Amino acid sequence: MSVSEILQSALVFHVNAFYGIVFFMQANFFLFLGLPAAAYLAYSEIRAKTSLEIDDKRRLG
Amino acid sequence: MTTETFSAENSRSHLHYQKVARPEDLISKLKIIAFYAGVVIFWLVVASLYRGFGRNWIIPAVSVMWIAGAITAFVARNDEENTTRETRWVILSFLGFLVLYRGILPFIVPLSSAQMAAALDINIPAVSGEAIAGMLQSVLLLVSVLTPVGFIIWCGQKIRQYHGRRTRQSTFEKTKGVRRGQP
Numbered sequence: 001m002s003v004s005e006i007l008q009s010a011l012v013f014h015v016n017a018f019y020g021i022v023f024f025m026q027a028n029f030f031l032f033l034g035l036p037a038a039a040y041l042a043y044s045e046i047r048a049k050t051s052l053e054i055d056d057k058r059r060l061g
Numbered sequence: 062m063t064t065e066t067f068s069a070e071n072s073r074s075h076l077h078y079q080k081v082a083r084p085e086d087l088i089s090k091l092k093i094i095a096f097y098a099g100v101v102i103f104w105l106v107v108a109s110l111y112r113g114f115g116r117n118w119i120i121p122a123v124s125v126m127w128i129a130g131a132i133t134a135f136v137a138r139n140d141e142e143n144t145t146r147e148t149r150w151v152i153l154s155f156l157g158f159l160v161l162y163r164g165i166l167p168f169i170v171p172l173s174s175a176q177m178a179a180a181l182d183i184n185i186p187a188v189s190g191e192a193i194a195g196m197l198q199s200v201l202l203l204v205s206v207l208t209p210v211g212f213i214i215w216c217g218q219k220i221r222q223y224h225g226r227r228t229r230q231s232t233f234e235k236t237k238g239v240r241r242g243q244p
Contacts, residue, residue, distance in 0.1 A: 034124030035101065037131040041145045042097040044134045046090050048142035 100153055107156045110163050119159065122209040126152055133216040137223035144219065148212075155208045162201060170194060 025032060104123050108115030130148030134141050174190035 028120075030121040030124040031105075034104075034120075034127040037124070037127035038097055038101055040131045041127065041134060041148055042094055044131070044141055045093050045145040048145065049089065049093070050086070 097149065100149055100156075103153070103156050107159050107163075110160070118205060122205065123152055123155070126155075126209050126212050129213045129216040133219050136220050139223065139226075140219065144216075151208070151212050155204075158204060158208075162204075166197065169197065 104120075108119045108123075111119055126148065130144060130152075134144040134148070137144065170193075172190075174185045174187045177190070178185040
């Protein structure tokens with residue numbers, strides 16, 4: 001098996017993988033849009049909750 | 062347990078601010094993350110229960126609700142916590158209704174007017190048995206369309222209200238500036 005044949009077969013695998021990823025993204029387009037929004041909401045709620053808590057201890061030295 | 066210490070010098074004394082990360086804080090953060098992860102998994106389960114309708118409508122509709130909630134929380138910062146909480150509860154209720162509907166539907170649909178009339182010992186016209194299937198279909202369509210639409214309208218109204226408040230605030234600030242001779 002020559003080097004060009006190895007490269008060609010590797011290219012075929014990579015092109016197939018690329019198409020696989022693109023079709024997967026296309027099929028689940030709205031899911032990929034919604035997931036970061038849900039993650040941001042979770043982050044936002046944690047931030048809002050922690051900002052309301054006053055747990056700082058002040059000490060005069 | 063980690064300890065962060067901030068110190069600030071004062072003319073009279075040294076002030077030390079100590080922020081301690083307690084295990085309870087970590088647990089409450091993990092609870093929030095677990096809740097959101099649970100809602101996302103529930104979303105996928107409900108969508109798979111409805112097959113084509115789930116893939117073509119439930120996933121995009123809930124996704125749009127997540128996005129609308131995130132944009133509202135980002136824009137209207139003064140009410141961030143309420144927006145996030147209401148978003149997740151609205152989505153959870155919507156998905157809960159869909160699961161309940163999917164669970165009850167197989168028991169209701171095969172029931173004929175004659176069976177219902179015999180069971181309840183009342184007179185039910187045969188036509189109403191045919192009408193019930195159409196009504197159930199309409200209920201599903203109305204709820205699954207109107208809930209996301211209503212939620213988006215609610216988000217839009219919240220953003221509008223926030224901007225209205227900001228405009229009023231900036232007007233007050235401008236008026237104060239004019240009074241001080243700084244237009």
